[in-house]
Amino acid sequence: MTIVQSAVYEPLTEQKATALAVRLGLFRDGAPLLCREIGDGNLNLVFHIVDQETKQGIIIKQALPYAKVVGESWPLTLKRAVIESNALRTFASYVPQYVPNVYYSDESLAITVMEDLSHLQIARKGLIEGKTYPLLSRHIGEFIAKTAFYTSDFGMNQQEKKKLAQSFVNPELCKITEDLVFTDPFFDHDTNNFEDELRPDVEALWEDDRLRLEAAKLKRKFLTEADVLLHGDLHTGSIFASDDETKVIDPEFAFYGPIGFDLGQFFANLLLNALSRPESERRPLFDHIDQTWDVFTSVFSELWRTESVETYAATPGLLDEVLRQAFVDAVGFAGCEVIRRTIGLAHVADLDGIDQKVERLAAKRHALRLGRRLIVERAELAGTDGFRRLFVETER
Numbered sequence: 215m216t217i218v219q220s221a222v223y224e225p226l227t228e229q230k231a232t233a234l235a236v237r238l239g240l241f242r243d244g245a246p247l248l249c250r251e252i253g254d255g256n257l258n259l260v261f262h263i264v265d266q267e268t269k270q271g272i273i274i275k276q277a278l279p280y281a282k283v284v285g286e287s288w289p290l291t292l293k294r295a296v297i298e299s300n301a302l303r304t305f306a307s308y309v310p311q312y313v314p315n316v317y318y319s320d321e322s323l324a325i326t327v328m329e330d331l332s333h334l335q336i337a338r339k340g341l342i343e344g345k346t347y348p349l350l351s352r353h354i355g356e357f358i359a360k361t362a363f364y365t366s367d368f369g370m371n372q373q374e375k376k377k378l379a380q381s382f383v384n385p386e387l388c389k390i391t392e393d394l395v396f397t398d399p400f401f402d403h404d405t406n407n408f409e410d411e412l413r414p415d416v417e418a419l420w421e422d423d424r425l426r427l428e429a430a431k432l433k434r435k436f437l438t439e440a441d442v443l444l445h446g447d448l449h450t451g452s453i454f455a456s457d458d459e460t461k462v463i464d465p466e467f468a469f470y471g472p473i474g475f476d477l478g479q480f481f482a483n484l485l486l487n488a489l490s491r492p493e494s495e496r497r498p499l500f501d502h503i504d505q506t507w508d509v510f511t512s513v514f515s516e517l518w519r520t521e522s523v524e525t526y527a528a529t530p531g532l533l534d535e536v537l538r539q540a541f542v543d544a545v546g547f548a549g550c551e552v553i554r555r556t557i558g559l560a561h562v563a564d565l566d567g568i569d570q571k572v573e574r575l576a577a578k579r580h581a582l583r584l585g586r587r588l589i590v591e592r593a594e595l596a597g598t599d600g601f602r603r604l605f606v607e608t609e610r
């Protein structure tokens with residue numbers, strides 16, 4: 215591939231993205247290219263460029279110097295593009311089957327050029343349409359287990375781990391999560407966004423000292439525990455899927471954090487989808503939660519037993535304790551994510567897309583009750599069946 219001189223940052227247009235793809239030699243000479251900006255996330259531009267004859271495509275993702283969902287009043291570091299491309303490359307060294315191939319990245323332009331995954335569907339969209347993706351949880355369980363183990367002090371040289379952690383220090387993106395996931399929804403903050411009818415339910419949360427204390431403990435964990443390299447935003451909108459393939463995208467929030475965080479985000483987004491479904495169609499979501507945890511624990515445990523670099527790994531009881539704590543934390547993080555996706559700044563289409571207002575409000579009240587119990591009772595869940603129990607107990 216031709217390497218171009220790095221350029222001065224400017225936001226790309228469809229025309230400029232096409233010219234860049236040509237300059238990079240990513241298409242054959244004279245290929246008839248069609249480019250569309252398809253970004254539907256909260257933060258970045260995403261250009262899809264396709265050779266109209268061969269139908270082969272690429273993706274150019276570019277960070278904007280602000281959060282797209284809010285506008286220029288919320289400046290945001292361009293460095294997140296470097297974090298994203300480095301995280302994709304790091305994950306690819308452990309689980310290449312679960313991430314897009316990165317063809318090129320340029321720090322000054324804040325771009326990542328990557329494999330086009332348009333033959334797959336964003337899992338959130340498919341789940342909303344009622345798809346079940348039979349392998350989704352097997353793949354995500356393995357993705358989380360391998361990336362967590364191999365980036366931990368048990369799976370890699372401990373001096374190298376510190377250097378890797380340094381390269382993923384990501385303060386601005388972490389602050390978004392610290393504010394939007396762990397803080398603002400639990401206070402009367404102006405980033406919150408919810409229907410007027412929910413105000414009494416939301417005010418009850420704000421007055422709940424027990425809930426605030428537990429949310430504060432979870433935030434503290436997120437702030438202080440540099441355990442493993444996390445994706446950092448592993449919701450179903452960050453996963454492309456089909457019946458037999460799964461690819462994780464969008465790790466711009468990657469950083470070294472508590473091992474239960476990615477698990478919790480994924481569980482929560484499965485629960486958010488379950489909240490939008492009639493009871494008879496919820497089972498696949500709970501089965502996915504079971505399967506994610508089962509695959510995660512078996513893959514992680516096997517790696518721990520066979521590849522650990524830490525002397526204490528063979529100490530009876532240590533692995534069990536690591537897994538127990540990961541589960542308790544994941545449940546609590548899931549509760550925070552369920553609440554913030556219901557009343558915080560960034561919602562999910564699973565809930566907001568429920569057409570009938572009465573049903574939508576009922577699902578959101580259910581979400582708030584469920585999220586609260588997940589946070590407060592996280593140590594008492596005793597296994598993934600606890601998600602089913604709390605879901606039913608908070609139905610009304």
Ligand SMILES: Nc1ncnc2c1ncn2[C@@H]1O[C@H](COP(=O)(O)OP(=O)(O)O)[C@@H](O)[C@H]1O
Nearest residue numbers: 253254255256257258260273329330331332464
């Ligand atoms: N590798 C890819 N292949 C095909 N489409 C992609 C790819 N990466 C992103 N997209 C599309 O762009 C959208 C936004 O991408 P995402 O990385 O989630 O952006 P943001 O960081 O703004 O949330 C995705 O929902 C998907 O439709």
Ligand SMILES: CSC[C@H]1O[C@H](OP(=O)(O)O)[C@H](O)[C@@H]1O
Nearest residue numbers: 255256257281283390394447560
């Ligand atoms: C102002 S960012 C809000 C929200 O958006 C991110 O998600 P995505 O990049 O996938 O759209 C992340 O979840 C942030 O919390």
